[in-house]
Amino acid sequence: MKPAHPNSKNRGFLYHLHPPLVSQNVLKFTHTWGLGGSALVLVLMQIVTGVLLLFVYSPTPEAAYPSIIALQQDVLFGKLIRNLHHWGGNFLVFIVFFHMLRVFFTGAYNNIRKVNWWIGLGLFLCVLISNFTGYLLPLDQLSYWAITICTGMFEYIPLIGTVIQKIIIGGTEIGKATLSNFFAIHVALVPMCLAILMPFHFWQIRKAKGVICPVPPPNSPDDAGVQKVKSVPHLVSREAVMALVIIAILFLLSVLFNAPxxxxxxxxxxxxPTKAPWYFSGLQELLQHFHPLIAVFVIPFFTVLSLICLPYLKFEKAAGGLWFLSKKGRRMGFVSAAIALVIAPVLIVLDEYIINISVLLPGVPAVVADGVIPVVLLMFFMMGFYKIMKNKFVASREEGVQAVFIFLLVCFVVLTITGVWFRGAGMALTWPWNLK
Ligand code: HEM
Ligand code: HEM
Known part of the structure; x- marks a missing residue:
């Protein structure tokens, strides 16, 4: 047998992922909700089910749809495997989004975790691209038209939009080249990026000596120095349970509901109506209310830019693992979410039926009437909201910024829900039970 290296403690593979000792706080389910681990389990499930699908799926315009029909009808467990892959992909967007929120609301994007925040953004992009490219592959009416709508949005990006659109589609309309492009990106390019980014992500967590944890007061019962436990088996066994729960939920979903x-x-x-996949519904809904340049380019551009720049914002008070910065921050968050839950639907309805700036200001270019004016009004509203929340709660700058962030986040969720469940024929507002 090969002798162990003198410096090696011969601890095994799991110690590449976890330090030998972890603070007892990390074991509390409430701390990370196991979301990162669940995302990892789902990615692995996608790879396993994806490879199985490859045995039957044919990436050509003539054969793609019949191969999916054959998979569902003639292959043992074919339908189940497709369902697992479909729901797994969608579930992953959900879990990764909540993981990102957990990281944000516990302030785990600062200092030593800065690089990991950026790697995480790369992972999020990979997950979205995987879902988006996978969506086209069955080549049914749903996928063909959803991808047509989404790739059409690129036209509104100034200067480079049409070039990007042509490269992605592989021509001027969706066809053979598009399917080849999407297939190659889906089964090779994105998995390769995930395979590079994920180990890097985990290494960064290890480098930061584990996930962020609120620092307990010295000599308190929670003092990290006192309450250290071995990561194997204490942490690893909890992770295994979480993985089994996620797999069970996925199987349950896949047995109960067929992929469309x-x-x-x-x-x-x-x-x-022709709708984008649900994770881009918020964007499609923005198009109903703003000039396309604002909806498809300006708002997404500044959102992504702020996510990238987030670790550079110099907050006086680092959250240090505390949820929502403080108890006050949490209360402000609830109030902001409640206000957004009322204001966003009201604005959507007003904009749909009553307010029409282009009609009120005839002769003003559409980009000003439907773009610049509403955005400027919203910016003033947000500044007022920040000031009022900060003064009312006698809050810090960070707590005020967080309240604004929560307000915008809930507005985005309302837009997404409206796009998915409240838009019917001609994209008119409809009740969900009237949707066909
Ligand atoms: C994060 C990783 C992945 C995600 C989120 C994902 C997501 C998806 C989605 C949403 C679909 C459409 C399913 C449907 O409604 O029919 C799909 C289809 C497909 N995916 Fe993936 N996928 C991933 C990784 C992979 C990998 C690694 C492979 C193969 C190596 C693969 C192979 C396929 C195939 C062959 C299809 C077409 C079959 C079908 O549509 O059911 N996927 N994927
Ligand atoms: C495929 C997607 C992803 C996987 C598999 C993944 C996996 C993980 C795991 C297992 C952890 C440690 C446990 C936990 O915090 O739950 C973690 C932590 C972390 N993740 Fe992710 N993650 C993904 C996406 C993201 C995204 C989208 C972001 C943010 C943009 C992100 C940022 C972070 C950060 C900053 C940490 C360290 C948190 C801390 O130290 O408390 N991750 N990730």
Missing amino acids: LADKANPGLSPN
Whole structure:
């Protein structure tokens, strides 16, 4: 047998992921909710089910749809594997989004964790691209038209939009080249990026000596110095339970609900309404209210920019693992969310039926009437909201900024829900029970 290296403590693979001792705080389920670990389990499930799908799926316009039908009808457990892959992909967007929120609301993006925040953003992009490219692969009416809508949005990006659109589609309309591009990105490029970014992500967590944890007062019962436990088995066994729960939920979803499959794609007949996949519904809903340049370019651009720059914001008070900065921050968060839950639907309805700035200001260019004016009004509103919240709660700057962030986040969720459940034929506002 090969002798162990003199410096090696011969601890095994798991110690590449966890330090030998972890603070007891980390074991509390409430701390990270196991979301990062769940995301990892789902990515692994996607790889396993994806490889199984490859045995049957054919990436050509003629054969793609029939191969999915054959998979569902003639292959043992074919339908289940497709369901697992479909729900797994969608579940992953959800889990990764909540993981990102957990990182944000516990302030785990600062200092030593800065690089990991950026790697995380890269991972989020990979997850979105995986879902988006996978969406086209069955080549049914649903996927063909959803991808048509989404790739059409690129046209509104100034200067480089149409070039990017042509590269992605591989021409001027969705066809053979698009399917090849999406297939290659889906089964090779993105998995490769995930395979590079994920180990890097985990290494960074290890480098930061584990996940962020609120520092307990010295000599308190929670004092990290006193309450250290071995990560194997204490942490690892909890992670295993979490993984089994996630797999069980995924199987349950896949047994109960079939992945949607409409008729074969028909480029001559668009369904009404034609909707983007649910994770881009918020963006599609923005298009109903703002000039496309604002909805598709300006707002997403500044959102991504602020996410990238987040670790550079010099907060006086680092959250240090505390949820929502403080108890006051949490209360302000609830109030902001409640206000957004009222204001966002009201504004959507007003904009749909009553307010029409282009009609009120005839002769003003559409980009000003439907873009610049509403954005400036909203910016003034947000500044007022920040001031009022900060004064009312006698809060710090950080708590005020967080309240604004929560307000915008809830507005985005309302937009997404509206796009998914409240838009019917012609993208008119409809009750969910009237949707076909
Ligand atoms: C994070 C990783 C992944 C995500 C989020 C993801 C997501 C998706 C989604 C949402 C679909 C459409 C499913 C449907 O409604 O029919 C799909 C299809 C597909 N994916 Fe993936 N996927 C991932 C990784 C992979 C990998 C690694 C492979 C293969 C190596 C793969 C192979 C396939 C195939 C062959 C299809 C077409 C079959 C079908 O549509 O059911 N996927 N993927
Ligand atoms: C495929 C996607 C992802 C996987 C598999 C993943 C996995 C993980 C795991 C296992 C952890 C440690 C446990 C936990 O915090 O739950 C973690 C922590 C972390 N993740 Fe992710 N993550 C993903 C996406 C993201 C995203 C989108 C972001 C943010 C933009 C992010 C930022 C972070 C940060 C900053 C930490 C360290 C948190 C701390 O020290 O408390 N991750 N991730």
